[in-house]
Amino acid sequence: MTPRVRRRVFLVFGAGLFALLVWSFGGLPDFGHYVGPYGDLVNGLTIPERHSTDAVTTVNFDVRAFDTLGEDAILFAAVVGVAVLLRTLRDERERPRPDDEASERRIENTSSAVRLLGLGLVGPTIVLGLYIVAHGQLTPGGGFQGGVILATALLLVFLSDQYITLRRVGPMALIEAAEGLGVAAFAVIGLAGLIWGSSYLENVLGLGVTGTLLSAGTIPLNSVAAGIAVTGGFAFMLSEFLEQTLVVRRS
Amino acid sequence: MSVLQVAALLLAAVLATATALTREPLRQAMLSSFYGLVLGILFFVFQAPDVALSQTAVGAVALPLMILLALAKVRGGGE
Numbered sequence: 001m002t003p004r005v006r007r008r009v010f011l012v013f014g015a016g017l018f019a020l021l022v023w024s025f026g027g028l029p030d031f032g033h034y035v036g037p038y039g040d041l042v043n044g045l046t047i048p049e050r051h052s053t054d055a056v057t058t059v060n061f062d063v064r065a066f067d068t069l070g071e072d073a074i075l076f077a078a079v080v081g082v083a084v085l086l087r088t089l090r091d092e093r094e095r096p097r098p099d100d101e102a103s104e105r106r107i108e109n110t111s112s113a114v115r116l117l118g119l120g121l122v123g124p125t126i127v128l129g130l131y132i133v134a135h136g137q138l139t140p141g142g143g144f145q146g147g148v149i150l151a152t153a154l155l156l157v158f159l160s161d162q163y164i165t166l167r168r169v170g171p172m173a174l175i176e177a178a179e180g181l182g183v184a185a186f187a188v189i190g191l192a193g194l195i196w197g198s199s200y201l202e203n204v205l206g207l208g209v210t211g212t213l214l215s216a217g218t219i220p221l222n223s224v225a226a227g228i229a230v231t232g233g234f235a236f237m238l239s240e241f242l243e244q245t246l247v248v249r250r251s
Numbered sequence: 252m253s254v255l256q257v258a259a260l261l262l263a264a265v266l267a268t269a270t271a272l273t274r275e276p277l278r279q280a281m282l283s284s285f286y287g288l289v290l291g292i293l294f295f296v297f298q299a300p301d302v303a304l305s306q307t308a309v310g311a312v313a314l315p316l317m318i319l320l321a322l323a324k325v326r327g328g329g330e
Contacts, residue, residue: 141301
């Protein structure tokens with residue numbers, strides 16, 4: 001097939017796709033006119049029935065908590081896949097480049113400004129991540145979003161050129177365990193619904209006072225479990241990539 | 252639709268096109284990071300702050316970073 005024929009075939013089918021798109025967009029509800037019943041139902045029940053002020057987190061960790069458990073499992077499988085792909089192969093070994101450890105390096109050092117900014121941001125990033133994980137049922141965010149923010153603290157350490165140091169002193173075994181522990185915690189919290197309620201992942205805890213940190217029953221517990229899983233998963237994936245880039249060499 | 256929403260939509264369209272048209276992987280990774288950030292802003296001005304948070308963390312930070320690290324490895328990090 002010559003490029004010219006290929007372009008013609010594309011133009012014919014592209015025009016058809018475009019026409020279908022325009023046609024189907026014509027049938028959508030107008031901008032800002034919501035028609036489905038589910039959003040209104042959820043908005044109506046989050047505060048009276050769940051004492052939670054964030055409808056999205058209520059949906060994620062209560063209304064469809066089982067789906068979220070499935071998503072947790074998907075993340076787990078993806079992280080395991082990355083770990084298997086990026087393992088140290090037989091003809092490779094772990095050896096930080098001499099440059100990275102020597103005090104005088106051939107390649108230019110990261111500037112002091114970047115290092116200071118990076119290290120200075122590690123603390124605030126961790127606090128923000130913890131806040132977002134813990135306030136899942138009150139404000140936008142929750143375990144997933146907070147977990148990813150927490151994991152980016154590792155990236156800031158890498159930016160400030162301290163990854164090799166962190167690797168020596170950091171709790172790498174804990175990071176590896178966190179992903180599995182978080183997913184397991186979510187699954188075990190669900191069992192409480194079977195024991196004290198009527199179905200798996202049912203919200204059986206006391207709902208507390210709306211708007212306080214310990215309200216909405218099992219929603220914050222699930223959110224924290226997901227936060228641990230996501231922090232561990234993303235931090236583990238990042239560290240695997242960093243190891244490959246900074247440490248693993250062909251021998 | 253407010254001015255802010257129109258601006259966010261336009262900015263997202265421009266950055267998406269720019270990302271798709273860039274051929275150099277390093278630049279593409281940086282552009283996709285900006286695109287992820289703009290998508291986050293877009294979700295925020297359309298009143299979806301939960302999605303905006305996920306989008307910003309994953310699309311603007313995690314994904315471009317993994318591309319960058321893979322590039323660093325391919326380009327001589329692993330000799």
